[in-house]
Structure formats: C-alpha cells, structure tokens
Amino acid sequence: MLQETLLLVDGTGVAYRAFYAIARLSTKAGQPTNAVFGFIKMLLQMDAQWKPAACVVVFDGGLPAERMARLPTYKAQRKEIPDDLRSQFAMMEEFLACAGILSLRVEGEEADDVIATLADRGVREGRRVLIASSDKDLFQLVTDGVEMIGPQKAAEKMDAAAVHAKTGVWPQQIVDWLALTGDSSDNIPGVPGVGPKTAAKLLADYGSVDGLWQRLSEVESDRIRDLLVAHRDAVERNLELVRLRKDIPLQVTWSDLQRKQVPAARLISFYESMEFASLAKGLRESEELRRNPELF
Numbered sequence: 001m002l003q004e005t006l007l008l009v010d011g012t013g014v015a016y017r018a019f020y021a022i023a024r025l026s027t028k029a030g031q032p033t034n035a036v037f038g039f040i041k042m043l044l045q046m047d048a049q050w051k052p053a054a055c056v057v058v059f060d061g062g063l064p065a066e067r068m069a070r071l072p073t074y075k076a077q078r079k080e081i082p083d084d085l086r087s088q089f090a091m092m093e094e095f096l097a098c099a100g101i102l103s104l105r106v107e108g109e110e111a112d113d114v115i116a117t118l119a120d121r122g123v124r125e126g127r128r129v130l131i132a133s134s135d136k137d138l139f140q141l142v143t144d145g146v147e148m149i150g151p152q153k154a155a156e157k158m159d160a161a162a163v164h165a166k167t168g169v170w171p172q173q174i175v176d177w178l179a180l181t182g183d184s185s186d187n188i189p190g191v192p193g194v195g196p197k198t199a200a201k202l203l204a205d206y207g208s209v210d211g212l213w214q215r216l217s218e219v220e221s222d223r224i225r226d227l228l229v230a231h232r233d234a235v236e237r238n239l240e241l242v243r244l245r246k247d248i249p250l251q252v253t254w255s256d257l258q259r260k261q262v263p264a265a266r267l268i269s270f271y272e273s274m275e276f277a278s279l280a281k282g283l284r285e286s287e288e289l290r291r292n293p294e295l296f
Contacts, residue, residue: 003126005050005051006053006056006118006128006129006130006257007047007052007054007055007056008118008132009058010058010112010131010151011057013151014043014151015039015059015092017152018035018041018042019082019084021038021152022034022035034088035084036092036274040279043057045154046149046151049149049155050149052130052259053258053259054259056103056104057103058104059089059111061105061106061107061110062108062109063075063108063110064109065108071237075186091274095267095270098266098267098269099262100261100262106248106250112244113246114248115133117246117247118257122146123145123146127145129146130147130148130149132154133148134150136178136183138244139158139166139174140175142158142163143160143171147159169204175239175243177200178190178238178242179236179239180198180235182238188238190235190238192227193224193227198224209235209239264283264287268283268287
C-alpha cells in the first residue's frame with residue numbers, strides 16, 4: 001500500500017527565492033507581483049511532481065523567546081523584509097486559500113519548528129513527508145520517512161545519503177555540525193577556525209559533540225583542541241539554538257492538511273486579478289478538458 005505524501009513548504013523561504021528569481025513584474029496599477037507569480041509556479045511544480053495527499057505552507061511567525069534569551073543577537077544581522085516583498089505575502093495567502101491549501105503562521109514561532117513538528121507527526125502517523133526548502137537547518141529532519149526537495153528543483157529529492165554528500169555528516173549529526181561551525185545566516189557564532197570540513201572530520205572521528213568532549217585529548221591538532229576548550233560553552237549554547245522543536249502546539253488534523261476541493265472559477269478569478277493571463281488561460285483550458293474531454 002502506497003504511503004500518503006505530506007508536503008511541507010517553507011513559505012517564507014520560497015517567497016524570498018521567488019522574489020529574487022523574478023524581477024520587474026507588476027500589475028498595470030503598479031502593484032509588485034513577482035514574488036506571488038514565482039511562488040505559485042514553484043507550488044504548482046511541486047504539486048504536479050509529487051501529487052501530495054496533503055500540503056501545508058508554513059510562514060515565519062517571529063523569533064522564539066527561548067532562542068532570543070540564549071543569544072540576544074540571534075538573526076540580528078538580517079535586513080528588514082523589502083517593502084515590495086512584504087506587500088505580496090497577503091496575496092500569496094489569498095492564492096493558497098483560493099487553491100484550497102492550508103497556510104500556517106504561529107505567532108512567536110519560526111517556520112522551521114512548525115515544519116519539524118508537522119514532519120514528526122507525519123512520520124508517526126505513517127505518512128511520507130517531503131519538505132520543500134533550501135534551509136540547511138532542516139537537514140536534521142531527514143530520515144527514512146522524511147526527504148527534502150528544492151523549491152526550484154522539485155524533482156530532485158534529498159535523502160540521508162544526499163545530506164551526507166553535501167555536508168560531510170549524516171542528518172542526525174547536523175545539529176552538532178552547525179553547533180561547531182556556527183551559522184552565519186542566523187548570526188550564530190561557532191568555534192573560530194572550525195569550518196564545515198573540520199567539523200565534519202571531528203564528527204566522523206568522534207560521532208557527536210558529546211563524544212568529542214569525552215575524547216578531547218585525542219584531537220591531534222593542539223590549536224583545534226585549544227579552540228574547542230575555549231569555546232565549549234558557545235558550542236553547548238549552539239546545540240540548543242540549532243536543534244529544532246517538535247512540540248509546537250498545533251490544533252490541526254490530517255483533514256485540515258488535506259487539500260480542499262474549491263471551484264476553479266475562484267482561482268481563475270484570482271489569477272485574473274493579479275493579471276497572470278497565462279495561469280488563468282492554462283487553468284481554464286484544463287477545466288474545459290476535464291468537463292469535455294471529447295472536444296480535445
């Protein structure tokens with residue numbers, strides 16, 4: 001019996017990718033629509049490729065108090081969302097509503113933790129889980145039942161072996177790997193002089209950060225050993241910062257996650273309001289084909 005597929009989409013990440021991938025697209029009135037168009041095209045590609053039984057698009061809801069308490073400068077280097085992108089999020093959510101796809105934004109929680117919670121629940125319920133994101137933090141979620149796909153390369157799946165090929169460590173070591181290297185995209189400082197390859201070699205030799213601490217005297221390089229000793233507290237802090245939560249309280253059921261059947265006319269009307277003529281035409285023709293296959 002085939003497993004039902006649950007597709008979890010990093011909505012904020014996909015929105016950013018769409019915004020920077022497509023330039024100079026707006027309505028006649030001047031409303032930017034480049035991110036909305038790219039966002040829709042990526043979701044349609046994922047849907048066509050994997051035909052998920054259920055799908056949810058998760059947006060960031062803020063920075064968790066727990067992480068901010070551990071590191072007040074967490075993500076402090078990130079620039080404000082560009083106004084032209086910010087103005088398009090509501091339109092993306094309108095598209096999702098018109099398409100019958102659930103969107104989630106949990107106040108005070110990052111999308112990654114919500115995705116981790118839903119992925120864990122999906123595996124425990126016997127679903128096949130696909131995560132659409134390019135965020136390396138999410139590599140830690142990859143298991144036999146969870147794989148990742150690239151938002152712009154929906155046909156390419158990343159399993160545990162692919163994570164190892166890309167990073168040099170296995171998914172269960174990603175948290176330790178990032179704790180050692182730090183994560184510049186999240187403004188998390190790591191151990192100076194310990195880059196991705198050095199961290200991967202240490203974890204290959206000692207298995208985990210705990211194993212590294214237990215056998216610290218065996219580290220051959222005096223310089224690396226001294227740096228690890230000096231920055232041990234930072235590494236321990238980073239473990240807590242990087243490890244994704246799987247216990248976000250979510251009042252959603254499997255039925256909520258399943259895509260709803262909605263009138264095609266509703267989505268066509270949305271496309272037309274956005275002046276996406278090609279999408280409106282394509283959907284109108286596919287609906288006509290569905291209703292009158294003998295005409296084609």
